[in-house]
Amino acid sequence: MESTLPVNTLAEGDKGEITSFEGGFFFRKKLEEMGFHIGTTITIVARQWMSGPVIVRFENTEVAIGFNMAKRIRVKRV
């Protein structure tokens, strides 16, 4: 099995393919509504200092994700 890591640990410019959402129904739903699903490839656009939000891009959408939320999205590097 390939190793996966949480989105908040990726650096600016890194790419990852979403492998799992670690949270309940509402957490998944919130992400799916914004267009994230298992298999989406995301690019890290920017990271704020300290435990600030991470900005990711997929397709032509940019989304800011709070740090604690980003922790619960796992990706494998691509």
Add this chain to the structure above:
Amino acid sequence: MSSRIILAGYPNVGKSVVFNRLTGMDVISSNYPGTTIEIARGFLKWEGERYEMIDLPGFYSLEPTCKAEEIAVKLIREGDLIVQVVNATNLERNLNLTLQLIQQRKPMLIALNMFDETKQKGIDIDVAKLEQILDLPVVPTSALTGEGIKELVTRMKEARVSHYHFEDAQRWNEIGKITGQVQVIHPQHRSYLERLQHASVRPITGIPILVVVLFLMFTLIRVIGEGLIDLLLDPFFEKMWKPLMTTLSARLSHQSLLHDLLIGDLIGGEIDFGQSFGLLTTGLHVTFGAVLPYVLAFFTLLSVLEDTGYLPRVAVMVDNLMHKVGLHGLSIIPMLLGFGCNVPGTMATRILETRKEKFIVATLIAITVPCMAMQAMLFGLLGTYGVKGVGIVYLTLFVVWLLLGMILKRTVRGRSPELFLEIPPYRRPYFGGLMKKIWMRVRWFLQEAVPFVLVGVLIVNLLYSLGFMQWVSDKVSPLFTLLFGLPGEASGALIIGFLRKDLAVGMLLPLNLTFQQLVVASVMLSMFFPCIATFSVLLKELGIKDLLKLTGIMLLCVVITGSLLHVILSLFTG
């Protein structure tokens, strides 16, 4: 074709621009019955018929998770025809909503909006193929320029219930299959705008950009506001209105009740717009001559920031700071609005998810965010002392904001969710829509301000002539002097501040306060009861129980801050 047309779509896809294009200026914006969520209704006239058109607030899903979404879903069910506005540069994500809408089994068509942007972004969409797969009319539009809007209207009669079938569990697969067939993306170089977008969300460049933008914004507000006053309003009030009022004053007998009400007191034999306190003098001057110019400047600039897409980036940059007070970055938006007028600021707390966030934001706005009327007064009272006076007031308010927020974060029960926000690309605002937005916000201010200023003037006169002000002032005098170093008469300003902050200045001016007293009085006036209009909105948004809590917190804060500031300033000034 049918009678009620619903515009559906994700936020930021251009629904409102499409709506404005379709309905012209014939728009009524109303609150949905029983709630406070704003939806816009208008009418589309075509081939001699009138169709009702509804612009839904942006929503992400047909399985509602918040009030706005519940209403959106309900309206979709009641609609006769659905126009989904799709962002063509984001086909995959938007199709997710398309498939959900198809399951509603309503006649539907698609406006493939932002089509102009697809070319720049190297996106090729085979529209005919998409139409065929979805079994729905698909019309490319560029709402900003109006391209395709006409075709959208003509093709409304082709709207139909799609026969497209899919397994709901396989939705994302299905969407992938569709985009694979209709869309080709050619990689592009990053445009200048995209570089700017990137720079404004990276902390190392984004924070300086934010500081510059906010500094420019508040400088421009002052420059524009003062410019309007110096060039337009002061000449009008001094050269035209004052002579008119002086004539009127001479016609009315000086001691008559009517003179007192309309003109007020003559200060040194002359009308003084600040202190006369007549309906036609102070009443009109405060609203139109002193505050409106700043409100107009503020909402113009804020609306530009909003429509270009900068505000979500502000939310990202301040997220860390907001976490200190139990919130996330998005709550900066109601707070910024609050600087213009606390009423729309408080109403905007609706964009927040939890009760905890709403309570914290509403409380912080009510106590520590001075509205434009209040700030115009601040400059009037303390402007002569340079940045020092006004600076101390803003600094004090910020310190209270931070400390109170940190306490509320730990004591208010409930959840503090995380920031999760789409960051739209920078876009050129649609001029018509921008004007409409500014006008709606200024109208807000006028609707709230004018009646309360006029009533306020009446009440001030009444309370003075009944001796009530004197009575209160005598009662609180020892307390005020002891705690805040203020004369008892300053309490009158606080009482009137509840009606309108901008009236209170006329009551402080005649007291000839010292610099220190002015600073303490200004801070207390900013923090003490928000005006009555804000108060009634707070009641609607929070309910009576939370409003009482907020009031208690507010009184505590005012007394503590007022007396501490008095002590600190006394130490410095000796």
